[in-house]
Amino acid sequence: MVRPRVIETGDGIEGAVTVSIYNEFQRHMRDRGWIETQALIKAGMTQGRALEIGPGPGYLGLEWLKATEGTSLVGVEISADMIEVARRNAKDYGLAERVEYVQGSGDHLPFPDASLDAAFTAGSLHEWENPGGTLLEMWRVLRPGGHLFLSDLRRDMLLPLQWFLWLSCRPRALRPGLRTSLGASYTPAELRDIVRGIGLESCRISPNPLGFTITGRR
Numbered sequence: 001m002v003r004p005r006v007i008e009t010g011d012g013i014e015g016a017v018t019v020s021i022y023n024e025f026q027r028h029m030r031d032r033g034w035i036e037t038q039a040l041i042k043a044g045m046t047q048g049r050a051l052e053i054g055p056g057p058g059y060l061g062l063e064w065l066k067a068t069e070g071t072s073l074v075g076v077e078i079s080a081d082m083i084e085v086a087r088r089n090a091k092d093y094g095l096a097e098r099v100e101y102v103q104g105s106g107d108h109l110p111f112p113d114a115s116l117d118a119a120f121t122a123g124s125l126h127e128w129e130n131p132g133g134t135l136l137e138m139w140r141v142l143r144p145g146g147h148l149f150l151s152d153l154r155r156d157m158l159l160p161l162q163w164f165l166w167l168s169c170r171p172r173a174l175r176p177g178l179r180t181s182l183g184a185s186y187t188p189a190e191l192r193d194i195v196r197g198i199g200l201e202s203c204r205i206s207p208n209p210l211g212f213t214i215t216g217r218r
Helices: 016-031 037-042 059-067 080-093 131-140 159-168 172-184 188-197
Strands: 049-053 072-077 099-103 116-122 142-153 204-207 211-217
Touching: 016 059, 016 080, 016 172, 037 059, 037 142, 049 059, 049 131, 059 072, 059 080, 059 099, 072 080, 080 099, 116 131, 131 142, 131 188, 159 172, 188 204, 188 211
Parallel strands: 049 072, 049 116, 072 099, 116 142
Antiparallel strands: 142 211, 204 211
């Protein structure tokens, strides 16, 4: 039986120590090839200006920029402390001129309608206070033909896989955060209700053993 969803904080990751630990975790994910750069490219995100919701320390977007040509990125992040780290990482990548980070919430994006070529996020949906509103905002800012991509964990993940993630989590100090993130994540059935409720039935929800992806084209 799937446990009821327990809402996680919507304030993002704050504080120098916590941000540093999360940066280390994301760097470990990158170094193991466990971030979804290729999934973005396979989803059609190969050119233009993209939006990333909840970039955290920025590794997914920065790897995407590195893998594409003539592209640029804007990241909307709720945590000011995390933006500092992302900007520092962008400089280390030599990509500071192709990316900007702004503080804000995904359900009130400061961009005109149809102004961006792609919108993506990975691992942040379970933290959103207003998932339907944020999805609609991501859709609103896409140009005709623009691509949408979201991924996250699923709360109904099989217990052996949860233990695998727990044991693989580095640094270990982040393991309690993994547990709360799993508890706040959605099931595919819950996501279908959210997507259907906001009228985005054209988007495709693809479950996998660890989580799901949502993809769509404007």
